[in-house]
Structure formats: C-alpha cells, structure tokens
Amino acid sequence: MSARPDLAIDLAGIRMKNxxxxxxxTFGYGKEYAHLVxxxxxxxxxxxxIRLQPWEGNALPRHVEVPGGMVNAIGLQGPGVVGFxxxxxxxxxxxxxxxxxxxxxxxxxxYAEVAARLSDVEGVAGLEVNISCPNVKEGGxxxxxxxxxxxxxxxxxxxxxxxxxxxxxAPNVPSIKPFAQAAADAGADALSLxxxxxxxxxxxxTRRPVLxxxxxxxxxxxxxxxxxxxxxxxxxxxxxPIIAMxxxxxxxxxxxxxxxxxxxxxxxxxxxxxxxxxxxxIAGIEAYLVRHRMTSVRELTGSVRI
Amino acid sequence: xxxxVAKVRSQETLSADYRCLVxxxxxxxxxxxxxxxxxxxxxxxxxxxxxxxxxxxxxxxDLLFLLYKTVGRGTEQLNxxxxxxxxxxxxxxxxxxxxxxxxxxxxxxxxxxxxxxxAFLASRIPARxxxxxxxxxxxxxxxxxxxxxxxxEVRTATLDGSRGENGLVTxxxxxxxxxxxxxxxxxFACGPYGMLRAVAxxxxxxxxxxxxxxxxxxxxxVGACLxxxxxxxxxxxxxxxxxxxxxxxxxPAAEVVWEEPK
Numbered sequence: 001m002s003a004r005p006d007l008a009i010d011l012a013g014i015r016m017k018n019x020x021x022x023x024x025x026t027f028g029y030g031k032e033y034a035h036l037v038x039x040x041x042x043x044x045x046x047x048x049x050i051r052l053q054p055w056e057g058n059a060l061p062r063h064v065e066v067p068g069g070m071v072n073a074i075g076l077q078g079p080g081v082v083g084f085x086x087x088x089x090x091x092x093x094x095x096x097x098x099x100x101x102x103x104x105x106x107x108x109x110x111y112a113e114v115a116a117r118l119s120d121v122e123g124v125a126g127l128e129v130n131i132s133c134p135n136v137k138e139g140g141x142x143x144x145x146x147x148x149x150x151x152x153x154x155x156x157x158x159x160x161x162x163x164x165x166x167x168x169x170a171p172n173v174p175s176i177k178p179f180a181q182a183a184a185d186a187g188a189d190a191l192s193l194x195x196x197x198x199x200x201x202x203x204x205x206t207r208r209p210v211l212x213x214x215x216x217x218x219x220x221x222x223x224x225x226x227x228x229x230x231x232x233x234x235x236x237x238x239x240x241p242i243i244a245m246x247x248x249x250x251x252x253x254x255x256x257x258x259x260x261x262x263x264x265x266x267x268x269x270x271x272x273x274x275x276x277x278x279x280x281x282i283a284g285i286e287a288y289l290v291r292h293r294m295t296s297v298r299e300l301t302g303s304v305r306i
Numbered sequence: 307x308x309x310x311v312a313k314v315r316s317q318e319t320l321s322a323d324y325r326c327l328v329x330x331x332x333x334x335x336x337x338x339x340x341x342x343x344x345x346x347x348x349x350x351x352x353x354x355x356x357x358x359x360x361x362x363x364x365x366x367x368d369l370l371f372l373l374y375k376t377v378g379r380g381t382e383q384l385n386x387x388x389x390x391x392x393x394x395x396x397x398x399x400x401x402x403x404x405x406x407x408x409x410x411x412x413x414x415x416x417x418x419x420x421x422x423x424x425a426f427l428a429s430r431i432p433a434r435x436x437x438x439x440x441x442x443x444x445x446x447x448x449x450x451x452x453x454x455x456x457x458x459e460v461r462t463a464t465l466d467g468s469r470g471e472n473g474l475v476t477x478x479x480x481x482x483x484x485x486x487x488x489x490x491x492x493x494f495a496c497g498p499y500g501m502l503r504a505v506a507x508x509x510x511x512x513x514x515x516x517x518x519x520x521x522x523x524x525x526x527x528v529g530a531c532l533x534x535x536x537x538x539x540x541x542x543x544x545x546x547x548x549x550x551x552x553x554x555x556x557x558p559a560a561e562v563v564w565e566e567p568k
Contacts, residue, residue: 025531026526026530026531027530028526028528028529028530028531032526032528032529032530032552033528033530035307036307036309036396036528048532056547057532057535057547060522060523060533060534060535061523062532062533062535063523063525063531063533065355065356070356070525072525072531072533074531074532074533077532077535077547271526271530272356272357272525272526272531273347273355273356273357273394274347274394275309275396275528276309
C-alpha cells in the first residue's frame, strides 16, 4: 500500500494540515458551522473582518441571488477586536485549528492597532489584511485601489506585528501584478485573492437598486475563471504564497487554483448552500494527488503547463 | 441540527397557489419544535442556488410537512418534486415558540402561509384559544381545519372580503380584544412584517406578552453570513443586532425595534 500524499503546507509560517481554508465572511467565526463541519479537519479557519470597534454593517437587503452566485453588501458587521478576542477566539483556540483573522479599518493607524491587539493574544496564526471590501464607505477597498497606498498600509501594519500578513487584493484593477509586488515589497508574507467583484442589481419594476447599499460584491461560481486568471498573474509576479478564492464549489476549482499558482485555497459562498463543501474539497484534492501519483500537494502549486 | 438528504414522500395541493410537501427526514422531524425552520436546497451547486428556508408546518414520526406558495425560482423547483426525489435539507434551525402559555389565552395571528408554524404550535401546546388568519383572498386562508379539529376558535379576514371579515387580520383581532378587555392573553404571530408589527402594538397596548416569527431573506441559515439581521432592544434598553436565522426567527414582540416601511 502506498503512502498517502502529503497535504500539509507551511504558508508563510502558518502550518496547515492541508491547503484548504474558508473565505472570510462566509464562515462566521467558526462556531456557527462547528456542529456541521469538524473545524480541526481544515487547514485553517479564516474569520469575518474585524476592525477596532464593533461595527453594525449595512441596512437590509444585504444580498441578492443572481445566476451563478450572489451579490452581497453585508458591510463588515462585526464585534470589534475586543469583542472578537473575548467572545469568539477562545472557542477557536480550543479547537487547535490555525486561525487567520481578517482585519480592516478606516485608517492606517486603525489597521495597525487591530493587528497589534491580535498579536498580543494566543491563538491567532495570521492576519488577512482586507484592502478590497467593496461594501464599506470608508476603509476597505479605498486602500487597495493604488499600489502606493497598498505598500504604505502593509508597511504600517508590518511595524506593529510579527504575525504573517496576508493582504487580500481586489480583482477590479487593470493589472494585479503591481499590487501584488507592492504588497510583497512592503513586507507581506502571502497574498489572498480575490475579493468579490463590484456588482449591482436593479429591480426593473421599482427601478431601485435591490441592495440597500445600492452596490455590492459578486461571489460564487461565476467569478471562478476571473479569479484563476488573477491568481495566475499574481503568481508570476511574486514569490510569496497565494491563498486563492473565488467560486470554489468542489475540488475541481480548488485544484485549478493550485495549478495556477496558489499554495492554498479558500471555500467561500459554496458553504452557504453546502456546508460540507470544504471537506469535499480536502478529500478531492487528496484523491487527485493519488490519481496523478503525486506525493505532495506542493507539487501541484504552479504546475500549469504553458 | 442535521444536514441530511431528505426524500419526498408526497406532495399535496392545498389550494390554487399553495402546496404541502411531505418529506422523509427522521432526524429533523423528531427534533423539530414549532417555530423552527429547515433550510432546503433543490438544485445543484453548479448554479450556486442558495438554500431556501421554510417554516415547519407539521412533524409526525419520520415525516416533515412543509407548506409553501409558489412565488419564484426556488418554489417552482419545489413544485416539480415527485415522490422519491431527494434534496439536501438542514434543520431544525433557529429557536421556536415557547410552549408554555402561563395560563393566558393563546391568540395566534397568521398572515398567508405564516399560518404553517402556528398550526404546528397549536398541535403541540395543551392550551386552546383563538386563531386569526388573514389573507388577500379566500384562497390565501389555509389550515383552518387544523385548528378547529383541535378545538381552537378560528376567525378570518380577507382584503377582498371573499372570506371572513373584509380587511386586515387586525380587524377581527381588535374586535376580539374589545369584547374581552379583562382576558389575559399571549400572542403568537407569523406573517408579513407589517402584520407582526401591528400585533406587537396590540400586545403592548394590553400589556400582554407576544412572540413574533420574523421572515427575512436568509443565506446561510446558521448565523454566519449576517444577511438576515434585525435590530432588537433588551428590557434594560440596550440594543443589539440579532441574526433572525440563529437568534430567532421567533423573538419577544416587545424587543423588536421595528423598521419604518419604505
């Protein structure tokens, strides 16, 4: 009997038993899904965006279903960094699964302060720096729209934490390469891409935008090929590892991301319709490696034949 | 809470627009409490169709009964289900109605298919009381026999006057309250947001407890995505943002911070 393939990766110092996590905002703070998904089976849990203070998010409706996915504008509702550490982190720490915390703010100082607070507590494995949320008026995407602001923000956060920093980049840029390079040069340890794609849905009878926020972000199977292209582009521009996300609904899309150059993947919107997707993806990657006689998932990363 | 593959036992037509789906879902059916819901996925993941939440109408042994109105893509797919078909079903989800009426007369107020969880409630509480069912037309008045067979008094109202009183369901409610000024009551309501708000106002005005089942568009069904939130106010005055799917869908009527209609 041959040995099982090695799924483990070291993502910028985060030791993951497999290359699969969940996309921020689609898995709550882990415990919401803990009765359906054994969190310890995941490579990491990535939690919803946290800023310094509690934040209420947007008015309803916050989402609308569209062919091939959904458009959401939740608006980063969250308990703030103190509330997260008090109410949610202990549960996650108990599971032993690596925890990646998505952080955001409306100023460089706020990002840096949140990062510093999370560096002072046990149980945080890495920080995903959200510079691409399309759904908040201030902060989020405004920092991700120019490589210079990306670099300045990453550098500012870098000074306040030794945790792995993983900027999450926006997909809606002419070329992802200068953004990926700017983040890497400023001290990022890895990259996450992509965030949702800015989108809008109008009710033709009322002629009003369906979302209270008017616009939102598209996620789901529709965005997967867009994400593959961006991951492929970014992987050629930087040497730091990439966590790829966007439209994974089964192992096939995850494997495609790995081949395109990702070191890890995150399951997002698919969890809403099938919470077991993330487990199917892990099992499917392993089965693929066996079928292709590969000994480690690391052989798959960047193995695209051009 | 379970995420299972459920099998269709049968499908019954209740009236022109309403049907009752009977499914085999033993683990869910046995755990179900009135006011809880299930989250259902009919189509494949390739279209990324989100799940659809449905109140539990009845739970008997291994069988679960869902009452629905065909209103869109999701319910049209439900319509096509035949005996033996399977689909993914998560549940029971959320918190249901309290079953102890504390010696008060239960007054159930339903709008349209909001009657479903109230019929389930009426089958599980020992007390008997009054049921008020409102709808647009006579075709929207459902499940009357469920209540009368168990000894509940039913009054109805329709907007076109084709059944019961001519007007909103609050019309027979106000009539009953006027005729029973000293009767301690407890309200249970499920229906459109405006109706729930009106019931909450009546409950407050007679200093009676009330429970409302909120219906907001949901995505995850388990409290993770924050799509279905509702502002609440605790008795101490502190406000918080509830997740309807996880913290509800049943809430104390007096604690809901009602939104103004747009």
